[in-house]
Structure formats: structure tokens, C-alpha cells
Amino acid sequence: xxxxxxxxxALTAAxxxxxxxxxxxxxxxAKEKQEESKKLSENQLFSFDSDDINKVEINxxxxxxxFVLEDEKWVNxxxxxxxxxxxxxxxxxxxxxxxxxxxxxxxxDADDESKKKYGLTDPYVVSLSDGSQSYTISIGDVSxxxxxxxxxxxxxxxxxxxxxxxxxxxLYKRFDLIDTSIVPYSDNEIAEICLTRGGETIYDxxxxxxxxxxxxxxxxxxxxxxxxxxxxxxxxxxxxxxxQIVEENATDLSxxxxxxxxxxxxxxxxxxxxxxxxxxxxGRESSKMMYVLIKESGLVGQYYxxxxxxxxxxxxxxxxxxxxxxxxxxxxxxxxxxxxxxxxFTLNAKDGTAECxxxxxxxxxxxIMDMFTNFYNSFSYISINGIDIKAEPELNEPVLSAxxxxxxGVESKVDLVPTGESTDCYVFVDGKYSGxxxxxxxxxxxxxxxYNQLCDLTSLTRNTQ
Numbered sequence: 010x011x012x013x014x015x016x017x018x019a020l021t022a023a024x025x026x027x028x029x030x031x032x033x034x035x036x037x038x039a040k041e042k043q044e045e046s047k048k049l050s051e052n053q054l055f056s057f058d059s060d061d062i063n064k065v066e067i068n069x070x071x072x073x074x075x076f077v078l079e080d081e082k083w084v085n086x087x088x089x090x091x092x093x094x095x096x097x098x099x100x101x102x103x104x105x106x107x108x109x110x111x112x113x114x115x116x117x118d119a120d121d122e123s124k125k126k127y128g129l130t131d132p133y134v135v136s137l138s139d140g141s142q143s144y145t146i147s148i149g150d151v152s153x154x155x156x157x158x159x160x161x162x163x164x165x166x167x168x169x170x171x172x173x174x175x176x177x178x179x180l181y182k183r184f185d186l187i188d189t190s191i192v193p194y195s196d197n198e199i200a201e202i203c204l205t206r207g208g209e210t211i212y213d214x215x216x217x218x219x220x221x222x223x224x225x226x227x228x229x230x231x232x233x234x235x236x237x238x239x240x241x242x243x244x245x246x247x248x249x250x251x252x253q254i255v256e257e258n259a260t261d262l263s264x265x266x267x268x269x270x271x272x273x274x275x276x277x278x279x280x281x282x283x284x285x286x287x288x289x290x291x292g293r294e295s296s297k298m299m300y301v302l303i304k305e306s307g308l309v310g311q312y313y314x315x316x317x318x319x320x321x322x323x324x325x326x327x328x329x330x331x332x333x334x335x336x337x338x339x340x341x342x343x344x345x346x347x348x349x350x351x352x353x354f355t356l357n358a359k360d361g362t363a364e365c366x367x368x369x370x371x372x373x374x375x376x377i378m379d380m381f382t383n384f385y386n387s388f389s390y391i392s393i394n395g396i397d398i399k400a401e402p403e404l405n406e407p408v409l410s411a412x413x414x415x416x417x418g419v420e421s422k423v424d425l426v427p428t429g430e431s432t433d434c435y436v437f438v439d440g441k442y443s444g445x446x447x448x449x450x451x452x453x454x455x456x457x458x459x460y461n462q463l464c465d466l467t468s469l470t471r472n473t474q
Contacts (some may be wrong), residue, residue: 016037049145051167052112052113052169055107055109055110057139062104062137064082064137066131066135066137067133067134073090074186075088075089084099093308094188095186096185096186096188098180099185103179107144107146110146111171112169113172114169116159116170119167119168126413128159129159129161132148134147135179144162144163146160147162148159148160156354158176159174184253184254187308189250190249191286191312192411194247194278194279197279198278199246199277199278201214201283202243202276203274203277204274204319204322206320211272212268214327229324229444231441232398233329234327234328236328238322239327241319247321251299252311253311254310255309256451257309259309265292267299267309268290269289271288274333283306284303285305288300289302298313298372312354313317313389328445331390331392334411334413334423337356341356343386345409347386347474348408349473349474352472368469377466380466384463385457387459389413394433395445396444397428397446400435402426402428402442407426407434408434409425421439422437422439422440423436423438425447434449
């Protein structure tokens with residue numbers, strides 16, 4: 010009986026000790042969590058909504074900058090003394106980084122000695138404001154390992170260690186803050202592009218707001234602009250930024266070769282303003298980089314030459330370099346005439362039927378259809394090899410005349426008249442000189458041979474002149 014009582018007492022005592030230990034451990038855990046929570050709270054530097062910020066101030070050894078938000082765009086404060094266009098991503102990045110910025114640790118309260126030790130006597134200072142409250146961080150030296158920056162915030166006397174990845178999105182030099190876009194427009198805000206080279210206007214493209222098509226000046230109205238060309242130029246201009254800015258408000262342009270530039274590009278926006286870019290190929294890296302002076306802002310930057318290939322374009326590069334007379338599936342009749350042969354066909358390509366001089370041609374046969382297509386395309390798609398706007402040729406003695414009747418009944422005509430140089434010919438469309446030339450060698454090289462083979466396949470007699 011005594012043994013049982015003793016055992017129960019021992020168990021009760023053990024349970025009491027365990028319960029006591031449990032509460033001691035629990036209390037210890039609670040204190041540790043409280044300490045950890047306090048520590049985390051101390052290292053939480055800021056907590057605010059970045060969208061509420063409407064003012065960003067930067068003070069550094071390089072200069073002072075104040076940006077304010079106006080109509081959802083960051084601009085220089087009127088009293089800031091700066092007039093450059095602001096890279097909109099930079100103020101936004103600063104706000105986003107600071108809104109929930111945390112430190113990894115802190116080194117306790119600062120004094121003069123520790124401030125000097127951590128580079129906080131003359132710090133880089135960023136201050137944000139939402140109009141009623143401000144948030145300021147002072148940034149000192151980077152740690153010896155490069156993993157942290159030392160920092161302080163207004164309202165606290167402690168020195169913190171903040172990860173470098175966070176701080177580097179707050180540290181910007183002057184040229185980092187400048188918008189290096191080559192033009193201040195999106196691609197749908199550009200209305201005119203004019204390039205001069207060697208004092209001569211190379212091309213002048215204007216957007217027709219009614220048709221949405223790019224057009225050349227009236228003296229080039231006979232040329233058809235390849236719409237993909239200006240569209241590509243616009244895409245580049247609206248997105249291109251400098252590889253680096255080298256100078257603001259440059260006065261000695263000769264050091265960049267901009268006193269004798271390679272080209273000048275004027276870009277007019279739908280707002281009616283014109284922005285001028287002066288381009289130079291100068292120095293050892295001229296094949297890779299070009300200097301560009303943005304006249305309106307006075308910035309000189311380096312841009313990759315490959316991005317600016319359109320400054321090497323000639324008018325020829327901007328036009329459609331072929332004349333498509335008519336697609337064979339859209340015509341009911343065509344005829345052609347050369348000094349050697351001439352002929353006339355009626356056609357219903359969709360039904361696979363054609364006729365020439367009362368002879369039926371069965372286009373349902375693959376071999377005949379292939380040869381007929383090769384023959385037709387050989388003279389209905391004419392490749393342009395040059396432009397000669399100043400020429401005034403007469404439509405006399407063409408080496409090729411081709412007439413087409415569309416299914417709608419509309420007629421079109423193409424004539425090739427020799428220029429007198431080699432096999433080049435002036436191209437006439439519907440009786441008017443197109444301002445372009447072509448090499449007529451295809452007539453003897455492919456057109457006539459295809460015609461002869463078609464005649465052989467269909468038992469047609471060649472209609473020689």
C-alpha cells in the first residue's frame with residue numbers, strides 16, 4: 010500500500026515538474042518571439058502605398074533633383090533647376106522599392122564615429138512625399154563584401170544594413186535619370202520623317218491621316234511606298250534609347266564629328282512639333298556606334314549603328330520594288346506584245362480553263378497549269394531596279410506591252426520602253442511613266458522560253474511578229 014502511495018506521489022511530483030518546465034519553455038518561446046517580432050519591426054524601414062507618392066527628391070554629391078507627378082507623368086519641379094526629360098521608370102522604381110523596404114540587421118544607435126565609419130556623414134539621400142507625410146532614407150557606403158549598404162532613415166537613430174539588390178534601385182546618377190529615348194513619341198504619334206544627307210533631302214515621308222498610309226511628296230506621286238518600311242522605322246524610333254549619354258548641352262560638337270554630320274533626321278509628331286536628330290559616324294567605334302545630338306534637349310548620346318540603318322536608306326529602299334500588273338485569278342483576259350511574239354488569252358483560272366486563238370487550254374492538267382503560271386508570272390511581276398524621277402521618256406517602241414482585263418471589267422496596261430543603256434527600260438503603267446526602271450532581260454531569258462514551252466504543251470502555233 011505504501012509503495013502505491015509513494016509511486017503516485019512520485020508521478021504527481023514529476024508531472025508538476027513537467028508542467029513547470031512546460032510553462033518555463035512556453036514563456037521563453039513567447040519572449041523569443043516577442044524579441045524577434047520587435048527586431049523585425051525595428052528593421053521594417055517603410056510601409057506605405059507607392060501609388061500615393063507624388064514627389065521624389067534626390068540629393069547626392071553629383072546634384073539635387075526634385076520630381077513631381079503631374080497628370081500621371083513625372084516632371085522636374087519648377088524650382089529644381091533641371092529641364093531634362095525624365096526616364097519615367099526611375100522615379101517609379103524608387104517608389105516601388107522604398108514602399109516596403111526592410112533591413113537585414115541594424116547596428117544600434119548612430120554617433121559621429123559610426124556615421125563616419127559607415128559613410129553616412131555625407132550620404133546619398135532619397136526622400137518621398139505623398140503630400141502629407143514624407144519618407145527619407147540616407148545611404149552610405151557599401152559593405153566590404155558588397156552584399157549590403159549602410160543606411161539610416163528619418164525618425165530613427167539606428168544604422169541599418171540593407172541588401173545591395175534593393176539599394177542599387179535607389180542609387181542613380183544624373184544620366185541614369187534622363188530619358189534617353191531618341192524621340193518623345195510612340196509609333197502612332199509620328200506624322201512625318203525627313204532624312205537629309207550631304208545637304209540633300211533623301212526622303213520625306215508623310216502620313217496621310219485619312220488613309221493611314223505613308224506618302225512621298227507630290228513630285229514622287231508615281232512611286233508607291235512600301236508601307237512596311239516606314240512602319241519599321243517608326244517602331245525603332247519610338248523604342249530606341251541610347252547605349253549611353255555622353256554629354257548634356259554640348260558646345261564643342263567637333264569632338265563627336267557632329268560639326269560635319271553624316272545625316273540629319275527630322276521627326277514631326279502629330280502634336281505639330283518637330284524634333285531634329287543630328288547623326289555622326291566618328292571615331293574608332295564608328296562602325297558599331299553613332300553619335301546622335303538630340304537638338305531639342307541638347308543631349309549627345311551613343312546609339313548602335315545597326316539600330317539606325319534607315320539613315321543609310323535611299324528613296325529606292327522605301328518603295329515597292331516590283332510592279333504587280335494583275336493576279337491571274339482576278340482577270341478574264343490578257344494580251345502581250347514584244348518585237349518577237351505577241352498573243353492574246355481569255356482566262357478563268359478558278360475554273361481551270363483558258364483559250365488562245367480558238368484553242369482551248371486545259372489548266373486542270375498540272376503540267377500545263379504550272380507552265381501557264383510560270384509564263385504569266387514572268388511578265389506580270391516586274392522587278393524594279395532603279396528610280397529616275399527626272400527622266401521624261403515618251404511611250405514609243407516598247408519592248409513589251411501587256412494589257413489586262415480584270416473580272417470587274419477594269420483594264421490595266423504596262424509598257425517597257427528602252428532607256429538606251431544595256432537592257433534597262435522605263436516602266437509605264439496605264440500610259441504614265443512610273444519614275445522607275447527595270448531590267449528587260451527577263452523577256453528573252455524567261456518570258457519567251459516559257460511561252461514557247463506552253464505552245465509545245467498545248468499544240469499552239471507560236472504567234473510570231
